[in-house]
Amino acid sequence: MKTNQNKPSYLKRKAYFLITLALFLASVVLHWYFGWKDYVNEQMAHSQAPQVPEYIVQMMRETMENWQSEFLQLIWQVVGLSFLWYCGSPQSKEGDDRREEKLDFIIRRLEPGKAEELLEQWKIKYPDK
Incomplete structure (x- = not known):
């Protein structure tokens, strides 16, 4: 609670x-x-x-x-x-998509074994709008 x-x-x-x-x-x-x-x-x-x-x-x-x-x-x-x-105009999405890709890259480098599992959990927890 x-x-x-x-x-x-x-x-x-x-x-x-x-x-x-x-x-x-x-x-x-x-x-x-x-x-x-x-x-x-x-x-x-x-x-x-x-x-x-x-x-x-x-x-x-x-x-x-x-x-x-x-x-x-x-x-x-x-x-x-x-x-x-x-x-969500195209101009506002541009920065978010780039940032997401960079963060995914960093996560995959820091945690190569767990990265895909973590990213999948976060996708479920924080779905795209």
């Missing part, structure tokens, strides 16, 4: 996501805070009172422009390439 003693905690398993989320939220909050400061200064320079609805529209436009130009490109590159690698 397996125990959960070696299983990392929830925070360790989700640390990258949580840190990324915290950085993202901090950057959005700071963007809107400093945007508000700039908006108020601009309105005062024109002798006008700051209007919250006008500010929200302006900041949503700026946020969406930044999101579209930066985040969507990065997300597509990371997620798209990860998906293609996971699905």
Whole structure:
């Protein structure tokens, strides 16, 4: 029976996501805070009172422009390439096949008598996807 003693905690398993989320939220909050400061200064320079609805529209436009130009490109590159690698595109398989062949060669050199038996056991234990 397996125990959960070696299983990392929830925070360790989700640390990258949580840190990324915290950085993202901090950057959005700071963007809107400093945007508000700039908006108020601009309105005062024109002798006008700051209007919250006008500010929200302006900041949503700026946020969406930044999101579209930066985040969507990065997300597509990371997620798209990860998906293609996971699905087994020919480009992702190339390195694995070469590595497998090298490891098989090394095993056959180190354990000539047991190599085929070990490789067969591993094939059963870890079948090809």
